[in-house]
Every structure is written in structure tokens, then in C-alpha cells.
Amino acid sequence: MRLRHMRAPGALMLTGALAGCGAPMVRQAVTPIPPASLGLTPPEAAPAMTGQGIAPIAADWWRGFGDPQLDRLISDAVAGSPTLDAAIARIAQAEAVLSARHAATAPDVTLDAQGQVTRLSGRYTIPPPFGGSTRFVGTGLANLNWDLDLFGRQREAIRGARASATAALLDSAAARLALTGGIVSTYLDLARAQAQAVIVRRTIAARENSLRLVEARIRNRLASDLDRQAAATLLAQARQALVGVQARDTLARNALAALAGRGGAYGAGLTAPAIRLDGGLAIPAAVPADLLGRRADIAAARARIAAATSGKEVARRNFYPNVNLAALAGLQAVGIGNLFTADAATVGAGPALSLPIFDGGRRRAELTGAAAALDLAVADYNGRVVGAVREAADGIAQVGALSAERSRQAEVLRGYRETGHLNAIRVSSGLDSRLDLIDNDIRTLAAEQADADLAYDAAQARVRLVLALGGGFDASQDTPR
DSSP: EESSSHHHHHHHHHHHHHHHHOOOOOOOOOOOOOOGGGGGOOOOGGGGGSSOOOOOTTTTGGGGOOOOOHHHHHHHHHHOOOOHHHHHHHHHHHHHHHHHHHHHSOOOEEEEEEEEEEEEEESSSSTTTTTTTTEEEEEEEEEEEEOOOOOOOOHHHHHHHHHHHHHHHHHHHHHHHHHHHHHHHHHHHHHHHHHHHHHHHHHHHHHHHHHHHHHHHTTTTTSSSEEEEEEHHHHHHHHHHHHHHHHHHHHHHHHHHHHTOOOOOHHHHHOOOOOOOOOOOOOOOOOOTTHHHHHHHHHHHHHHHHHHHHHHHHHTTTTEEEEEEEEEEEEEEESSHTTTSSSGGGEEEEEEEEEOOTTTTTTHHHHHHHHHHHHHHHHHHHHHHHHHHHHHHHHHHHHHHHHHHHHHOOOOOHHHHHHHHHHHHHHHHTTSSSGGGGHHHHHHHHHHHHHHHHHHHHHHHHHHHHTTTTTTTTTTHHHHH
16 A cells, blocks of 8 residues: 655654554574683673783784795785685675665656657546547656655665675685685695605615615625515605605695686796795684684674674564655646646655555565574574684694694604614624615604604694684774774
């Protein structure tokens, strides 16, 4: 039902009375997890606490590895990644929706013009001599329609669109961090493959030398073909390991090219990494209290809760009347000659009321759906919060465990090297043969491989911890004001 050109006081009194009917209540089934229940404080409270936070991570934290080629890789990826292109497109889409919501609060002005030759009914509203004749009928009207938004429906829609735009911007920051972390992690895989290749080639050289010694002993009838077969098997294992390492090198190069949005030639052109594995990063002893404020994905989830809350409010306020200010001014006439005369002028203005009476349950269904969307947004936020706390706690534990493991492995490697040094002295003194050094050499090379693996595992763990701690996300720069 639509009532036009009512007297303003009467329309507003009727609107107030109808608004009192209200909208049905839909209870929220899911509530956000309080940060305190996870041992955290809200982000806004963290600065006031002492000893529970760590220094902010630099936005370009990867520069701590000291490799200019890695810096270039990240710069190229940020400039050409399809993943970031999609995130930027979603930002533009969300901002367009926000602009449309703002436009809905402004007056809507249209110009309608129509002219046609028509036969006017002789039995209707127009009397003779026009009624019953064929005449030109012309209309030219300027129309004004302005939603007064008395119940705040449009304001809530704008709030929700702004929150959605904020979430899209924060999602872009999270995508940029994930891309950066992926590149650093893959670059470490490339550096690991090259470091392992160096060790494997030394292993191959050592086992080739062992095979030559065995063959010399066989010629002197001091060893058997069984000894040669054992030495040849160890050499074949080392050569097989080199093939595997070279394959991992190629896969890492291809992955880096894909992350940078380039072809395979881009990865093949990368030089040997010159990465500083123990690049500086302050490691906290416990999950920082301000963790949630450091994470772009958590901030985006909060923004989506705000958007869903506004969506629920819009659905609730759809039960209230819609009051517009409508006006028109223009010309209406029968006959071309009459269209541009003073008597052809027409003007009208007044409130227009749209009142929902019966819709078959559509508005109630929309409200229920909006409430469910809010529950989904809260559930997503809760899952991300729990996951973020676990990621940070696991990252801290892994960094600590790998540090201890590296210390123990360093002791093992020192022991083998010292044994090798003592054995070399015995050989040079004529107390042992060179063949007696083979077993310890093999153990030493295996210990070197394990030590290298642990060094790269520790670097990877620090990268994961950086990502878990937000990777230098700065809410003041990545959140629209």
C-alpha cells in the first residue's frame, strides 16, 4: 500500500504509531570468544601491560636475511601476483558498494518526457470536445524522491558496506603477508637444496675415493668383491641423493616463478641464494598479549562481524515504514499548442509512505538469514582467534625446540670432526690406513647434512612465527579511517 501527498503531520504521526509495532527478535546463537579466556587481553589494553608484548615486527622483516635477490623476488611478486590482483579487485568491489549505499541517502532526481498521439476516451475523465477525439498528449516532468531514512535503515546499510570495505582491505593485507611468507619459505627451500647439493657432492667425492681404495686393496688381495660392492652401493646412494636435491632445486625455482607471477625462465635465472640464516628476529618466550591486534586476518574477521551486525539491523528495520519526500514539477497538456502555456504547468510535493503489511514471511526470513550470517561471521572469528593463538604458541615452541636440537647436533658434528682429526694423525703416523677413515668420514658427512637441515628448519620455523605474529601488520596503515 502506498499513500502519496499526505499532510506531513498526519504522515509522521501514523509513522510513529506504526514504528511502535517493532520487529521480531532473533537471538544471536554464537558469541565472540573473549580474548581473556585464551590468556590474552584485548588489543586496546595491551600497551598498558608490561612484559607481555614484544617489539613490533618490521613490515620488511625478510630483509633480516640479508639477501638482495630475495628482496627483488618479493618486490616482483607484490607487483605481479594474480592473488593480490584478485584481492585488489575485491577492495574496488567493496568500495563501489559503499559508494552506492552513500548514494541511496541523497535525493534522487529524474526527468521524464513523453509525447504521443492518442485517441482520448469519450467516456472517461476528459469531456468533449477533447474526449472522443484523437489528440497529441505531451508530458514533461522533473521528479524528486528523497528517502528520509527516519528509522536508520540506510545508515546501517552504509555502516555495513564500510565494514565490508574494511574487511576487503584487511584481507588484501593478509594476502600480501601470506604471499611474502610463501616466497621466503620457498626461497629457503632453494637455499637448502643448494647447500645440500654442496654436501652431497662432497659425499660423492669421498665415496669415489673410498671405492678407489677398495679396488686398490682388491688388487693387492687385501679385500674382496663384497667390499667393492658395498663401496659402490654407498656411491650410488650418494649420486641418487644428488638427483633428488637437484629436483628440489628445480621445484623451488618453479614455485618462486609462479609466486612472482612469471614464467619458468624467471626461476631458472635466479642465482645461488646468499641468505643469512640467523637473520635477526626477537623471539618472545610466550604468546604476546597483543597478538590479536597484530593479525590482519583477525582484524578482517572483526570487520566482517561488524558488517553482518549492520546487515541484521537493516533486515530488522525493514519491518518499519519507509517515508520519502516526493515532488514533481513540469508540463502536462492535450495538444501541442497547449503544452507550452502557463496553464500546462503542474507542481506537487509531499511525503510518501510505504508501509509493510503482508509479505508472506519474506521479511522475517530475511531477518533470520541475516542473524545466521552474523553467527557465521562470529564463528569464523572464533576459529581464527583460536587458530592464531595456537599458531603463535606452536611457533614459539618449535623455535625453542629447534634451537636446542641444533645445539645437540653441533656437539655431534664436533665429535665426528675431532675423531676424524685424530684418525688423520694416526694415518700420518703410520698407525692406521686411509681406509680406516672411511666410516668416520661417512658419519661426518651425514652429520653435516643433518646440521644443515636443522639450520634451515630453524629459519623456516622463525618465518612461520613471524607470520603467526602478524608479519608487521600495522592497523593504523592498513585500516581505512
